[in-house]
Amino acid sequence: MGLLNGKVAIITGAGNGLGAAYARAFGAEGAKVLVNDLGGARDGSGGSIGPAQQVVDDITAAGGEAVANGNDVSTMEGGQAIFDQAMKQWGRVDILVNNAGILRDETFHKGSEANWDLVMKVHLKGTYCCTKPVFEWMRANGGGTIVNTSSTSGLLGNFGQSNYGAAKGGIYGLTRVLAIEGRKYGIKVMCMSPSALTRMTEDLPRYRELAEAEDGFPVAGLPDTIAQSMVYMCSDLCGMDKSGKVMHVGRPGIAELKVVRSDGWEPDYAYSAQDIADREAQIFFPD
Numbered sequence: 001m002g003l004l005n006g007k008v009a010i011i012t013g014a015g016n017g018l019g020a021a022y023a024r025a026f027g028a029e030g031a032k033v034l035v036n037d038l039g040g041a042r043d044g045s046g047g048s049i050g051p052a053q054q055v056v057d058d059i060t061a062a063g064g065e066a067v068a069n070g071n072d073v074s075t076m077e078g079g080q081a082i083f084d085q086a087m088k089q090w091g092r093v094d095i096l097v098n099n100a101g102i103l104r105d106e107t108f109h110k111g112s113e114a115n116w117d118l119v120m121k122v123h124l125k126g127t128y129c130c131t132k133p134v135f136e137w138m139r140a141n142g143g144g145t146i147v148n149t150s151s152t153s154g155l156l157g158n159f160g161q162s163n164y165g166a167a168k169g170g171i172y173g174l175t176r177v178l179a180i181e182g183r184k185y186g187i188k189v190m191c192m193s194p195s196a197l198t199r200m201t202e203d204l205p206r207y208r209e210l211a212e213a214e215d216g217f218p219v220a221g222l223p224d225t226i227a228q229s230m231v232y233m234c235s236d237l238c239g240m241d242k243s244g245k246v247m248h249v250g251r252p253g254i255a256e257l258k259v260v261r262s263d264g265w266e267p268d269y270a271y272s273a274q275d276i277a278d279r280e281a282q283i284f285f286p287d
């Protein structure tokens, strides 16, 4: 008996990297998987159904059930078509994993509006477009699980990734709001912040160094290892009390990432800017 037996799951961007690993793990746990992927290059150019179909072939060869979908997550038509195909095939959707993504890294100073718009469109709007029909359906049909994909680039910041970090920070905000709005309908909404060796990270020196280290990585940072955290989040092992949470998974392990408020200072008089400066140690966390 698999942890996801009989559940219908949509996974976007599942032709490569993490999404493909999630799809294979979901198939092995008994889920029926819609494997979406535009099949483009890392920067979002080009495209073919080939990578999604390959993952479907892997799942069916292992005895699982899956269908391929080549729609673009970043349009309303694409999001609707992905949902419609799952409904036509299996008549329900229990799980949505918003995972599709591209990179157009550049410093803010050198960055272009075209790259800003494209990265926002694929990541942030793509999450919106795929979630919209699924959230509506889950709201009317007893709930389900949605996992979005953020990144430390958006949650903590990273040099050269202003467009990507802004989109990933926005996905965190969307997750927090949907977790609140979905709670009374039984919709669990969570966030994955992965740290994995994939084509997206393979030429980043930090990831290459980690991949060559001997202390457990790349095992901890391989997509197939990280996929177990996605199985956990989408299974009944992970309850509604975890809705709204971010799992940070990769090296050195598994943790929660969250925004926290300092104890702060509670003034009981009309304070000045100088008063604030005088209480910096109370207001700000030490670095």
Ligand SMILES: NC(=O)c1ccc[n+]([C@@H]2O[C@H](COP(=O)([O-])OP(=O)(O)OC[C@H]3O[C@@H](n4cnc5c(N)ncnc54)[C@H](O)[C@@H]3O)[C@@H](O)[C@H]2O)c1
Pocket: 012, 013, 014, 015, 016, 017, 018, 019, 036, 037, 038, 039, 040, 041, 042, 044, 051, 071, 072, 073, 074, 099, 100, 101, 102, 122, 126, 149, 150, 151, 152, 193, 194, 195, 196, 197, 198, 199, 200, 201
């Ligand atoms: N690898 C990491 O360490 C890391 C870190 C933080 C966040 N992430 C995020 O994890 C997710 C998966 O990344 P990955 O490392 O597996 O990258 P990847 O490039 O291997 O996979 C991303 C997939 O998304 C697909 N895709 C891109 N645009 C699409 C679109 N418009 N419609 C449908 N499919 C589309 C691509 O074809 C590709 O197969 C991304 O959202 C990424 O931003 C990855």
